Amino acid sequence: MLKKSLKIMLGLGLLLAVTLSLLVTFDLPRPQVVAKYVNQASVFKTLPSGAVAHIRDQGLRDGPVILLIHGSNASLHTWEPWVQQLGDSFRLISIDLPGHGLTGATPEADYGVDAMSRFVKQIVDALDLGQVTLAGNSMGGSVSLKFALDYPQQTKALILVSSSGMSRKADEQSVGAFKLVGTDAGRLAMRYITPRFLVGWTLRGSVRDPDTFITDAMVDRYWELLLMEGSRQASSQRFANYANRQALEPRLPSLDVPALLLWGEHDRLIPLDTGQRMAQAIANSQLITYPQAGHLAHEELPAQTAADVRGFMRGVVR
Numbered sequence: 516m517l518k519k520s521l522k523i524m525l526g527l528g529l530l531l532a533v534t535l536s537l538l539v540t541f542d543l544p545r546p547q548v549v550a551k552y553v554n555q556a557s558v559f560k561t562l563p564s565g566a567v568a569h570i571r572d573q574g575l576r577d578g579p580v581i582l583l584i585h586g587s588n589a590s591l592h593t594w595e596p597w598v599q600q601l602g603d604s605f606r607l608i609s610i611d612l613p614g615h616g617l618t619g620a621t622p623e624a625d626y627g628v629d630a631m632s633r634f635v636k637q638i639v640d641a642l643d644l645g646q647v648t649l650a651g652n653s654m655g656g657s658v659s660l661k662f663a664l665d666y667p668q669q670t671k672a673l674i675l676v677s678s679s680g681m682s683r684k685a686d687e688q689s690v691g692a693f694k695l696v697g698t699d700a701g702r703l704a705m706r707y708i709t710p711r712f713l714v715g716w717t718l719r720g721s722v723r724d725p726d727t728f729i730t731d732a733m734v735d736r737y738w739e740l741l742l743m744e745g746s747r748q749a750s751s752q753r754f755a756n757y758a759n760r761q762a763l764e765p766r767l768p769s770l771d772v773p774a775l776l777l778w779g780e781h782d783r784l785i786p787l788d789t790g791q792r793m794a795q796a797i798a799n800s801q802l803i804t805y806p807q808a809g810h811l812a813h814e815e816l817p818a819q820t821a822a823d824v825r826g827f828m829r830g831v832v833r
Contacts, residue, residue, distance in 0.1 A: 540709045542744040549617050550813040552740065562637040570619035570638065571609045575603035579832045580644050583609040584635065586653030588750060590740055593652065596817035601824060610638055612658065614753055620745030626753035632661040639669055648831060650674035652813060653785065660763050663770055668718030673774040673832045674824060677785050677810050681793055682762040709747060716739040723809040767796035774800040775827040777820055779808030801827070
């Protein structure tokens, strides 16, 4: 009986080991990922912090500057639909934040919102942009808000797409992989076990109509950029500090710039009522909602959201 039990335990242990070995995903070499995801507009700029920032500077060279800041585990690729829609009238500068995209891990290894605000400041100064309008989605919205609070003299206006930055309600739920990284075990597993289906599951939970919006190429891009050497560790560090982050909500009434808030009514990550509270907190703000969008309204409805941005910018650029 004891031998039989030992055999069963050994068999289960072997099965578990084999299953884990099949789930383990290895880092991808940086040169391989860079070669696949750069384009003719991509440049890499070494900043005073030592970070090598991936930047795309596109659109009308002499147009008003809109600095585009992506969300958590995304990249500057998320803004390409707006580049196509708005590039005839605006200079559109998109960036990969620390720990993301082709910027990847940074020497400082600081992936909090404060560090990202400083990172954006270094880019603004390095490109001699002066005063800019910042557009941010999700976490990129928090970075945009933090920049506006830290450097008001360099902020012309804000465009916030399903922005974070408000205090979260206790009953708010995350979707996909965002549920898993809320625990120490989940973050540890993320550094070694990051199956492609998990990335796809998370993306599908972020949009209104995943069957028509999510493509294999999109899932591949999110997955492969995450697998670039150093990026999963950076993401794990960033998520580990989420519990200690301070909501920007108490400081928002002090903002003195016009703000456009764009929100998908089917946003499951940052629900619409959060956008309504943010609009109330920012005095000079306008909230526009979209019944056919989720968390990525700028990608799900590029023409409609870009048209609203044009209308807003007519009041900003005079």
